Amino acid sequence: MRKPSAKISPSILSADFADLGKDAVRMWDYGAEWLHVDCMDGHFVPNLTIGPPVVASLRKRTKAFLDCHMMVSDPAFWVEEYGKIGVDGFCFHLESVAQVPPSQEDFGKLKSLCEMIKDNGMRAGVAIKPGTPAESVEPLVDFGMVEMVLCMTVEPGFGGQSFKPEVMPKVKYLREKYPELDIQVDGGIGPKTIDIAAEAGANVIVAGSAVFLAEDPKLVVTQLRKSVESYA
Ligand SMILES: O=C(CO)[C@@H](O)[C@H](O)COP(=O)(O)O
């Protein structure tokens, strides 16, 4: 069975924040069907980025699938507002809601959070840090609570870090177990690292600095897609 289609999601964390609208539009023009929006609250991670007003302005500018990566301590607090804005994907961190591995009580919380995300018109995704095992998210996939697992390939918080190849066995394991699952990788992905991630089975590709700092960002978007498609 082929893995799901490639989705390229440039991370606007590396864009020019004084010109976000323009950068969002040009990513769509370069062929990126998703736009990755890193929402950080300064608590879950030691960095502060953007929230609802900016995400709402982005929504007005782009037709891309708005892929919000919620690096926040209380994701449930934000669900309704992001739903109203018209965000497409709401991906919360497992570690922000549950112990690792999650307890029985945590599964109750996770289930209601995922239901809330869907009731507010968004796709639910779960993100895990490099050190969090794949097994911790299996029940969320098995019970249809999430449609995407994001395997972080750097510690969340900042763009421009180095890709962690040690995360790849986790991606491989999830791909073998779930051939139709959207598996996203995020952190340090670019032309030099994409083949490792694509071969492991990732199909949703986030790239920030590799796209925005490139001389030819369109070429990078095309290279990322080609690599994912060649390992389909
Ligand atoms: O979520 C994050 C960082 O926490 C990412 O989305 C980064 O913004 C990706 O940037 P690069 O590593 O591709 O520069």
Ligand SMILES: [Co+2]
């Ligand atoms: Co991200």
